[in-house]
Amino acid sequence: xxxxxxxxxxxxxxxxxxxxxxxxxxxxxxxxxxxxxxxxxxxxxxxxxxxxxxxxxxxxxxxxxxxxxxxxxxxxxxxxxxxxxxxxxxxxxxxxxxxxxxxxxxxxxxxxxxxxxxxxxxxxxxxxxxxxxxxxxxxxxxxxxxxxxxxxxxxxxxxxxxxxxxxxxxxxxxxxxxxxxxxxxxxxxxxxxxxxxxxxxxxxxxxxxxxxxxxxxxxxxxxxxxxxxxxxxxxxxxxxxxxxxxxxxxxxxxxxxxxxxxxxxxxxxxxxxxxxxxxxxxxxxxxxxxxxxxxxxxxxxxxxxxxxxxxxxxxxxxxxxxxxxxxxxxxxxxxxxxxxxxxxxxxxxxxxxxxxxxxxxxxxx
Ligand code: F6R
Numbered sequence: 001x002x003x004x005x006x007x008x009x010x011x012x013x014x015x016x017x018x019x020x021x022x023x024x025x026x027x028x029x030x031x032x033x034x035x036x037x038x039x040x041x042x043x044x045x046x047x048x049x050x051x052x053x054x055x056x057x058x059x060x061x062x063x064x065x066x067x068x069x070x071x072x073x074x075x076x077x078x079x080x081x082x083x084x085x086x087x088x089x090x091x092x093x094x095x096x097x098x099x100x101x102x103x104x105x106x107x108x109x110x111x112x113x114x115x116x117x118x119x120x121x122x123x124x125x126x127x128x129x130x131x132x133x134x135x136x137x138x139x140x141x142x143x144x145x146x147x148x149x150x151x152x153x154x155x156x157x158x159x160x161x162x163x164x165x166x167x168x169x170x171x172x173x174x175x176x177x178x179x180x181x182x183x184x185x186x187x188x189x190x191x192x193x194x195x196x197x198x199x200x201x202x203x204x205x206x207x208x209x210x211x212x213x214x215x216x217x218x219x220x221x222x223x224x225x226x227x228x229x230x231x232x233x234x235x236x237x238x239x240x241x242x243x244x245x246x247x248x249x250x251x252x253x254x255x256x257x258x259x260x261x262x263x264x265x266x267x268x269x270x271x272x273x274x275x276x277x278x279x280x281x282x283x284x285x286x287x288x289x290x291x292x293x294x295x296x297x298x299x300x301x302x303x304x305x306x307x308x309x310x311x312x313x314x315x316x317x318x319x320x321x322x323x324x325x326x327x328x329x330x331x332x333x334x335x336x337x338x339x340x341x342x343x344x345x346x347x348x349x350x351x352x353x354x355x356x357x358x359x360x361x362x363x364x365x
Pocket of ligand 1: 057058059060061103104105106107108109112155156157158241245360361362
């Protein structure tokens with residue numbers, strides 16, 4: 001049932017093109033986005049929205065951090081993102097103008113469910129995004145968007161992160177389009193990029209041998225710093241989480257601009273820096289952080305765009321992703337980081353699908 005792959009995680013990583021394709025299937029229409037029968041919003045409700053809260057744990061939370069950036073770019077809403085275990089105890093403001101979105105692969109995460117119940121009790125409208133039909137989250141929310149990722153067996157979330165990104169981008173595009181925040185020609189353009197994305201994802205999946213080589217070079221290091229800016233910052237966090245979870249290697253993620261505010265003290269030849277640096281509006285800024293790392297003789301592994309020659313002079317190892325419009329790079333840049341964690345874990349002889357101390361769904365607080 002692993003389709004010839006040695007682990008579920010490897011199989012699930014390679015399913016991501018198909019997962020994204022099925023997430024988008026039938027959703028992008030002429031002039032709008034259809035989120036399906038589970039979502040029932042009136043035009044008045046959409047027009048009256050001012051705030052959107054995104055709440056989740058772990059990898060699902062990182063998907064929300066990516067969504068925060070895209071919602072800010074495509075809509076005029078005020079966006080707040082929080083970890084469910086924090087959100088549930090905070091004094092948040094909820095009103096009739098607030099949409100709260102709960103993202104949970106399993107639909108059973110205790111903190112996420114508690115946060116949803118809190119918003120509901122305060123009169124907020126709740127949308128659930130989950131992979132499990134019939135899960136507690138799916139049953140309790142007002143509106144439901146189901147991922148079509150298929151069962152995820154590996155404890156480390158991979159293909160469901162891809163599905164969550166797809167669903168959250170559809171949500172952002174719908175809100176921007178239906179509320180008139182996006183101009184229609186721009187919305188059409190974004191929709192057509194989204195539709196082609198599964199092919200780009202498949203192109204990245206074909207490049208596993210590059211990542212494997214990087215893992216062979218770096219699997220012996222015990223501490224990693226992951227850096228990114230903008231859309232790449234949540235991806236750096238997700239890459240660090242994957243590495244910690246399945247290889248038990250210490251990895252810390254920082255917004256690249258924060259490096260000078262502390263973590264730069266960690267840099268030395270024993271601490272490799274994994275930098276997510278696609279060619280986007282913040283490229284030059286992140287490049288300056290790469291220079292800082294080099295100056296401290298930290299080995300640099302860069303996830304960078306095709307055609308970026310400059311990065312070859314700065315990084316010890318470069319892993320390539322296709323060039324794309326900057327809002328969409330997370331779909332592509334996360335894949336080499338998943339593969340890197342997988343290969344490091346493999347080389348370290350870890351239990352990849354069943355890492356120690358972890359459960360697939362966290363049903364207690
Ligand atoms: C990481 C991972 C966890 C989950 C988190 C939330 O690979 O799997 O961090 O993302 O426990 O789980 P769900 O999405 O089921 O609420």
